[in-house]
Amino acid sequence: MALDSLKSEGFKQVGTRPDRPDGFDKVTGRAKFGADATAPGMLHAAIVRSPHAHARITRIDTSKAEALTGVKGVVTRADFATGLKGENWNILENVMAGDTALYDGHAVAAVAATSPLIARDAAKLIEVEYEILPHVTDVDEAMAEGAPVIREGAADKSVPPGLHPNVVRYHESGHGDVDKGFAEADLVIEDHFRTEATHQGYIEPHACLATLGGDGKGELWCCTQGHWNVQKICSALLGLETSQLRVTASEIGGGFGGKTTVFIEPVALALSRKTNKPVKLVMSRSEVFRATGPTSSTSMDVKIGMKKDGTITAAQGVFRLQGGAFPGAPCEFTAMCAFAPYALKNVHQVGYDVIANRPKQAAYRAPGSPMAAFAVESVIDELCGQLGLDPIETRLKNASKRGTKASFGPTFDQIGLVETLEAAKAHPHYSAPLKPGQGRGISCGFWFNHGGETAVSLALSEDGTAQLAVGTPDIGGSRASMALMAAEELGIPYENIRVTIADTATLGYNEVSHGSRVTYASGLATIEAARDAVKKLCARAAAKWGIPEDAVKWENGCAVPSGPNAGDFDPLPIDQITKRMGATGGPIVGHFEATPEGAGVSFATHIVDAEVDPETGKTSVVRYTVVQDAGKAIHPTYVEGQFQGGAAQGIGWALNEEYIYGEDGRLQNAVFLDYRIPVASDLPMIDTVIVEVPNPGHPYGVRGVGETSICPPLAAIANAVSAAAGVRLHELPMSPPRILTALEKQRDG
Amino acid sequence: MSKMHITTTVNGDDVEFLCDPRETLLDVLRDRLGLTGAKEGCGTGDCGACSVTLDGRLVCSCLVLGAEAEGKRIGTIEGMAKGEDLHPLQKKFIEHAALQCGICTPGILVATEALLKKNPDPSETEVRYWLAGNLCRCTGYDKIIRAVLETAADMREAS
Known part of the structure; x- marks a missing residue:
């Protein structure tokens, strides 16, 4: 991004707070989500799932189900493509089991019928015989000698020899000499931490409506964070040509990373192909919990050395992530994010990706980072406590800034960690008195943010309004941000922009709405598409005035001569140009396609006050403040x-x-x-402070904001609980039974 | 299994439908009457996305059988706005960005309207406990609670 395209002040619309363009639809029940679509002659589907954690499938008998009136078709693994490799094979195996069920809830067959009730009845009539195999669900147990092997040969070349076959990927990074660094420390603390898997918990279960014919042409409607990705994967799993499957993203009822892949979409397509009818497939909530991606569970060891003045001399972490029965637990992200907030001379981190008999993990908001922050920021809190240091001052002393060599390798450009810490220190919350029984916790957090493939198109209408087509599903109000950026560039009112999430047939490839990339990447593309349209508008004005194109500039929604030498013409408003588009060269459309790579990293500092009831072990969050660089x-x-x-x-x-x-x-719950x-x-109001340290990689300085906010809370609350109750919890969740146990242990000395 | 014939009103209109005795009111609204504003988030009465009123009483429509609607008045999100005019709660939810993805929004609006009919001047705690059966995963509830309290104040002033 050329620096001359950067805009940091003088915004007319960006930074205001207009109503979202899709607000009316969403408050009236009119918005169409995944399960809200129907088609004439539509069938309803249900999936048969394994009740066992690990079992060989010895026989599937579908005859009784097929004999039921209203049943139109049954599919098993035999109805999908063969010969797949790599992640496509993993996804197919997860979507429909092959010869082995790998977790409780693993799909083994599916049926389509004329009503949801008949489909459900039919699913019960499908007989599956299993030979139960030994299973393992815990990360440490899965890595231990003698643990049942989930799948031989699942490990890639990164794994050092001698490890259990369930360790499938390995990451190691860092710099300096940690042993030397620990020797220089006045205090070294090493601790072991564990976190349980959690689910993204979006309120909308996965849902889709599929139509696929014997001619290999298909239509798919589904709730997803990225429909081009759905198109690509489903085509591979069904053996279709990618362009012959058109995917339309419905409104999406939350995703948080969990809707970045496919679960039921290929199954609905296979049933539709078999029955030659549209097939609707909607998951129940328990199917969502049992068979869609939770986050990884972890086992972690973190060791940090500190001088009496608060300087961190060395840091080291081992992060073991259990990601279900397939490779993919984000162990490298956990390792890379762990110490990113701090400028360290000596740092070393290791990550293990471990498979077990659980559902295939999926991304969850800053995948891998929150767990690392829990362990690292807990140890820093302990060090501050034992050395009598202020937690914010100590973090400021060690904070990464522009020019810092990051713990994971690159050198940071302009970043805003120090600014978030300073803002947290200055916030009234940090100095507010605490009541008896309350404790205050602080934590920092980090996320990389992402750019990714992006295509945007902006078409002008004859009345001077604009239709903006983006390819990133609007998961939390992004249409409003897109419209603001387009309006800013075009110099027209925000209300004059109509933002549509285009289907896969309408734009080039758009990567999934993930990595906090939407406002950054689709936003950048929107700005560039609007600038492209403006250039074309200026050319039309230049032709009308008979002056060179570069003698025209764009101001407040009008073409104007660029200076006194360009000529004396009245400003030509956008609608005066667009109403004559047809006669002056045809439709005016701005577009932009690229893979922007300047997503600025993001940091946050959170302050939380918690109260622990010593009788019940229940923790209440009584005050919460988020400070983050946007x-x-x-x-x-x-x-x-x-x-x-x-x-x-x-x-x-x-x-x-x-x-x-x-x-x-x-799964018990x-x-x-x-x-x-x-x-x-359960919650108090959540106060926010928006820090703005511009990202040099975006024309307006945008950094993604969606994910970093989940990185600090785990540690911030653990630190507050420790301050409130006088016990340090090393395992999440800090549920009442765990806190009571910790309190009892402390009482018993 | 033979179907049952049910006579009811939905948002003030007379409605008749046939349903399987096993179908929930939510199934009927969504699949038989085409009213997809109420959402199924759990099917077990835990999330509140399917909130409707039955003779004025707030219920999870996933926990009510379609057949139980016989002779009753059903109120859904589709009946909340009057013509072009949004209910003050709907307006305030948009203004405050009290929704992100919007899947829980219909249920929360129906539940909140029921609260304000019962208690036009709720405290923050009362709003939080009333809405404890309506899960939102996006917002952390902050902007929802503020929108409800502000609407209640506006409505008291207007009445």
């Missing part, structure tokens, strides 16, 4: 919303949420009553 907040209200949402999910992860497996390897996400009465 680069530039396009629509500040939605930026605040991302900060608050990430904090709330982090509170759930810290205090309540966990996957609970029985001895039999079955696959309903919202037992998997308890925070409800309104």
Whole structure:
């Protein structure tokens, strides 16, 4: 991005807080989500799932189901493509088991029928015989000698020899000499931490409506964070040509990373191909818990050395991530994010990706980073406590800044960690008195952010309004940000922009809405597409005036001569140009296609006050403040919303949420009553401070904001609990039984 | 299995439908009547996305059988706005960005309207406990609670 295209002040619309363009639809029930679509002659589908954690499938008998009136078709693994390799094979194996069920909830067959009730009845009539195999669900047990092998040959070349076959990927990075660094420290603390798997917990279960004919042409409607990715994967799994499958993204009822892949879409397509009818497939909530990606569970060891003045002399971490029955647990992200907030001379981190008999993990908001922050920031808090240091001053002393060689390798450009720490220190929350029984915790957090393949098109209408087509599903109000950026460039009112999430047939490839990339990458593409349109508008004005194109500039929605020498012409407003588009050269469309690579990294500092009830072990979060660098907040209200949402999910992860497996390897809590996400009465208001340290890689300075907000809460709450109750919890969630046990242990000395 | 014939009203209109005795009111609204504003987030009464009113009482429509609607008045999100005019709660939710993805929004609006009918001046705690049965995973509830309290104040002033 050329520096002359950077704009840092003088915004007319960016930074304001208009109503979102899709607000009316969303408050009236009119918005169409995944399960809201129908088609004439549509069938309904249901999936048969393994009740066993690990079992060989010895026989599937579908005859009784097929004989039921209303049943139109059954599919098993035999109805999908063969010969797939790599991640496509992993995804197919996860979508429909081959010869072995690898976790409780693993799909083994599916049926389509004329009503949802008949489909459900039919699913019960499909007989599956299993030969039960030994299973393992815990990360440390899965790595231990003698653990059942989930799949031979699943490991890649990164894994050093001598490790259990369930260790499938390995990461190691760092710099300096940690042994020398630890020797220089006045205090070294090493601790072991564990976190349980949590689910993204989007309120909308996966849903789709598929139509696929014997001619290999298909239509798919689904709730997804990225429909081009769905198109690519489904085509591979069904053996289709990619362009022959058109995918339309519905409105999406939350994703948080969990809707970046496919689960039921290939199954619905296979059933549609077999029955030659549209097939609707909607997951139940328990299917969502049992068979879609939770986050990884972890086992971690972190060791940090500090001088009396607070200088960190060395840091080292080992991060073991269990990511279900397939490779992909983000162990490298956990390792790379762990120490990123700090400028360290000596740092070393190792990550293990471990498979076990659980559902295939999927991305969850800053995948891998929150767990690392939990371990690292807990140890830093202990060090500060034992050395009598202020937690913010100590973090400021060690904070990464521009020019710091990051713990994971590159050198940081302009970043805003110091600014978030300074803002946290200055916030009234940090100096507010605490009541008896309360404790205050601080934590920093880091996420890389991402760019990715992006295509945007902006077509002008004859009345001077604009239709903006983007390819990134609007998961939390991004249409508003896109419209603000387009309006800013075009110099027309925000209301004059109509933003549409285009289907896969309409734009070039757009990567998934993930990596906090939407406002950054689709935003950058929107700005560039609008600039492209403006250039074309200026050319039309130049032709009308008979002056060179570069003698025209764009101001406040009008073409104007670029200076006194260009000629004396009245400003030509956009609608005067567009109403004569047809006669002056045809439609005016701006577009932009690229893979932007300047996503600025993002840091946050959180402050939390917690109260622990010593009788019940229940922790209440009584005050919460998020301070985060947004680069530039396009629509500040939605930026605040991302900060608050990430904090709330982090509170759930810290205090309540966990996957609970029985001895039999079955998930024990696959309903919202037992998997308890925070409800309104659990939370206080969540205060926010938006810090703006511009990202040099975006024309307006935008940094992604969606993910970093979930990185600090786990540790911040653990540190607050430690301050409130006088016990340090090393395992998440800090549920009442765990806190009571810790308190009892402390009482017993 | 033979179907049951049910006579009811939905948002003030007379409605008749046939349903399987096993179908929930939510199934009927969505699949038989084409009213997809109420959402199924869990099917077990834990998330509140399917909130509707039955003779004025707030219920999870996934926990009510379609057949139980016989002779009753059903109120759904589709009946909340009057013509072009949004309900003050709907307006305020947009203004405050009290929604991100929007899947929980219909249920939260129906539940909140029921609260304000019962209690026009709720405290923050009362709003939080009333909405404890309506899960939102995106917002952390902050902007929702503020939108509800502000709407309640506006409505009290206007009445």
